[in-house]
Amino acid sequence: MSNDPNRAKSTPRAFSGIQPTGDVPHLGNYIGALRNWVDLQDSTDGIYCIVDLHALSVPREPGEVGRATLQMARVMLAVGIDPERSTLFVQSRVREHSELAWFIQCVTAFGELRRMTQFKDKSESNDFVSSALFTYPTLMAADIVLYDTDVVPVGDDQRQHLEIARDVTQRFNSRFGDVLVVPEARIAEVGARIMDLQNPQNKMSKSSDSVLGTVSLTDTEDEIARKFKRAVTDNDAEVRFDPENKPGVSNLLTILAAAKRTDPATEAENYTQYGPLKTDTADAVIEMIRPIQKRMAELDDGTVSELLTAGEDRAREKASEVMERVRRAVGLF
Numbered sequence: 001m002s003n004d005p006n007r008a009k010s011t012p013r014a015f016s017g018i019q020p021t022g023d024v025p026h027l028g029n030y031i032g033a034l035r036n037w038v039d040l041q042d043s044t045d046g047i048y049c050i051v052d053l054h055a056l057s058v059p060r061e062p063g064e065v066g067r068a069t070l071q072m073a074r075v076m077l078a079v080g081i082d083p084e085r086s087t088l089f090v091q092s093r094v095r096e097h098s099e100l101a102w103f104i105q106c107v108t109a110f111g112e113l114r115r116m117t118q119f120k121d122k123s124e125s126n127d128f129v130s131s132a133l134f135t136y137p138t139l140m141a142a143d144i145v146l147y148d149t150d151v152v153p154v155g156d157d158q159r160q161h162l163e164i165a166r167d168v169t170q171r172f173n174s175r176f177g178d179v180l181v182v183p184e185a186r187i188a189e190v191g192a193r194i195m196d197l198q199n200p201q202n203k204m205s206k207s208s209d210s211v212l213g214t215v216s217l218t219d220t221e222d223e224i225a226r227k228f229k230r231a232v233t234d235n236d237a238e239v240r241f242d243p244e245n246k247p248g249v250s251n252l253l254t255i256l257a258a259a260k261r262t263d264p265a266t267e268a269e270n271y272t273q274y275g276p277l278k279t280d281t282a283d284a285v286i287e288m289i290r291p292i293q294k295r296m297a298e299l300d301d302g303t304v305s306e307l308l309t310a311g312e313d314r315a316r317e318k319a320s321e322v323m324e325r326v327r328r329a330v331g332l333f
């Protein structure tokens, strides 16, 4: 819970972010993150951010990120982020994110950033490796601590970024006093790492070119059915939940269990063959996604923009208060 001396509150603060990249979020983003944000709305005070500045850490065309931001906001509202209960906004609109990131960089060691596996992976797969790709976790830590965040609901791939965020926050506090709240990761038990349907050794990812392996929230029912039908399994024809030895089958069981809110090992008991498992998983996903697609079609750009502006005002108010606390603690002129 919060160690912020200025805040007396009983509801924990949740914060999380998603990059506006790719066309729309995929099933991994939804199951691993977005859906948990919606669930947490009952028990936390949620702040959800479209992290457009993070998206600029790899080269983008002019206008690309802006368009993707609006689309992402539409998806977030359609999945059930409720602007009455949660704060939904765009990172670049609240300047304190970039400002605090600098202060965080000043207490982050070069060696700490060099160990980040996402940096290693991404710097190998990009021709132009920006310095922002390297310092990315410091902006992410700033995003989080700027709102006195208690819990950060994320997928498994963000675990290391959350660890560094905690470490640098603690270091900041040990140098400047008890200024920032040290956040905790909240990673779901089922579905925190949804794998690519074609390459189940790799996580499902917006940046991969595996079209058949990635299920998007805007795929048609036929596309979803086809992708699950063609999902890679293995040759030993036994339905068992064993992610290490049977990644493809286990991924299907995980997706099915996540869609039905059950548990993958229990689901495995219902199947002896891959065919019915694939069909049922596709059906469960279609069921889960259908209401989201319906709401997406109903939301117009004007409404989405207005809601973002209202969210931004609320976010800025909180962010400026924390930023001022940081400046004072550091003791600038």
Ligand code: TYM
Pocket (backbone or CB within 6 Å): 015, 016, 017, 018, 019, 020, 027, 028, 029, 030, 031, 032, 033, 034, 051, 054, 139, 140, 141, 143, 144, 152, 153, 154, 155, 156, 157, 158, 161, 191, 192, 193, 194, 195, 203, 204, 205
């Ligand atoms: P991003 O945009 O890559 O992903 C958004 C969220 O989706 C989760 N996720 C997955 N979960 C399960 N299976 C998958 N295959 C899968 N792929 C993605 C991610 O774990 C994430 O929770 N660095 C972050 C964005 C960020 C952020 C933050 C997050 C910036 N600042 C502050 C939390 C707090 C990112 O690139 O997420």
